[in-house]
Structure formats: C-alpha cells, structure tokens
Amino acid sequence: MIKLYGLRMSNYYSLTKALLIEKSLGFEEVKRPPSQEEDFLQLSPMGKMPAIEADGVYLSESIAIASYLEHLQPEPALLPGDAMPAAKVMELVCHLKLDIELVARRLLPEVLFKQPVSDETKSAVKADLAKGMKAVDRLFVGAPYAAGDQLTLADFYTFYCFGLASGMVKAIYDEDLLESHPKIQNVLGLMADHPSVKQVETEKSAK
Numbered sequence: 286m287i288k289l290y291g292l293r294m295s296n297y298y299s300l301t302k303a304l305l306i307e308k309s310l311g312f313e314e315v316k317r318p319p320s321q322e323e324d325f326l327q328l329s330p331m332g333k334m335p336a337i338e339a340d341g342v343y344l345s346e347s348i349a350i351a352s353y354l355e356h357l358q359p360e361p362a363l364l365p366g367d368a369m370p371a372a373k374v375m376e377l378v379c380h381l382k383l384d385i386e387l388v389a390r391r392l393l394p395e396v397l398f399k400q401p402v403s404d405e406t407k408s409a410v411k412a413d414l415a416k417g418m419k420a421v422d423r424l425f426v427g428a429p430y431a432a433g434d435q436l437t438l439a440d441f442y443t444f445y446c447f448g449l450a451s452g453m454v455k456a457i458y459d460e461d462l463l464e465s466h467p468k469i470q471n472v473l474g475l476m477a478d479h480p481s482v483k484q485v486e487t488e489k490s491a492k
C-alpha cells in the first residue's frame with residue numbers, strides 16, 4: 286500500500302491525497318512534518334512535504350507523484366490522451382505552481398509565522414503575481430474546467446494553488462486575487478464540491 290508522508294495542513298499534501306482518492310488507490314497517511322534531518326531528506330531531498338513511498342521507493346514533488354499515479358492508475362484519466370492537449374494541461378499546472386503559488390508563498394512567513402516580510406518583497410510579489418495571473422488567464426479555459434470540458438490535473442492545482450495564494454493576498458494586501466477572474470472562481474467552486482477534494486478538506490478540518 287502507498288504511504289503518504291506529510292501533514293494535512295499542507296496544500297500540496299492535500300492535493301496529492303485528493304489524487305490518491307480520485308484514483309481509488311489504497312494509501313496510508315503517515316504524519317511527518319517537513320524537516321532537514323537526514324531521515325526525512327531520504328523521503329524528500331528538499332525536506333518538503335508531501336512524499337510518498339510505493340514498493341519501497343520514496344518519491345517527492347507533487348507533479349512527479351501525480352505523474353506516477355497517472356501511470357499506475359490511468360482511470361479516471363487526469364490528462365487528455367493526446368500528446369499536445371496533455372502537455373497544455375501540464376503547461377497550465379507549471380504556471381499555477383511556479384508563477385502563482387510559489388510567488389505568493391513568499392508572503393507566507395508574515396501570514397503564518399508572524400515574521401515580517403519587507404515592503405520591497407511585498408511590491409515584488411505583487412508585480413510578479415500580476416504577471417503570473419496574466420499568464421494563467423491566457424491558458425485558462427474554464428469551460429467548465431481549467432483546461433476545457435474534462436476534469437484534469439490542472440483543476441486540482443487550481444484549487445490548491447489559489448487556495449494558498451488568495452489567502453496570502455487577502456492577508457497582506459487586503460485584496461481579492463480572483464476579483465476579475467470568474468472562470469477561475471467557477472473552477473474553485475466546482476472543485477470545492479468535487480468528492481475527492483471534499484473528503485480531503487473535511488478530514489483536514491476534523492484533524
């Protein structure tokens with residue numbers, strides 16, 4: 286059985302858990318906080334969560350794990366069958382992760398740990414997020430799902446990347462990151478009601 290290491294509070298842990306549920310794969314949650322200790326680095330070389338263990342092999346990075354799960358259990362498919370549509374989904378996933386979530390994450394120390402972030406960083410994050418939102422807007426289909434009429438990996442990343450990013454933007458700038466992005470808001474609504482995500486979020490609040 287697959288083991289899922291990390292903590293339920295993590296957006297990428299939650300995303301990975303939702304994928305495991307989506308694909309009806311049996312798994313066991315192992316509560317492990319991220320760490321730079323050698324035993325954790327064996328699971329995840331950057332000391333980040335989540336990581337999984339499958340057939341005695343450790344694997345980190347949510348995209349790598351998603352790719353493994355897609356090969357392991359192709360149904361329900363979370364990537365289109367044809368090469369270019371599948372690559373376009375991954376392109377959107379990359380921008381959501383790198384140009385939205387990772388950018389907004391720079392505000393996290395102040396929001397979660399009360400470690401002030403400099404005004405310079407706040408301005409840089411704002412500018413980078415504006416650029417990232419334009420990139421995502423160019424690729425986001427929202428008819429009704431992120432990449433078109435099929436539920437894909439991009440919908441899971443939309444939910445879990447904007448979950449974090451919107452919270453950071455609200456807390457630091459008191460602004461709504463998605464104010465003029467109805468298609469993205471719609472996907473967030475769809476995903477909040479999607480059974481695998483709903484289960485993850487319910488179990489998270491139950492602790």
Ligand SMILES: N[C@@H](CCC(=O)N[C@@H](CS)C(=O)NCC(=O)O)C(=O)O
Nearest residue numbers: 295296297319333334335346347348
């Ligand atoms: N690129 C990684 C990001 C994982 C990540 O940022 N994990 C955070 C929690 S959501 C973490 O472990 N942070 C602790 C740290 O950076 O030390 C992925 O997609 O899995």
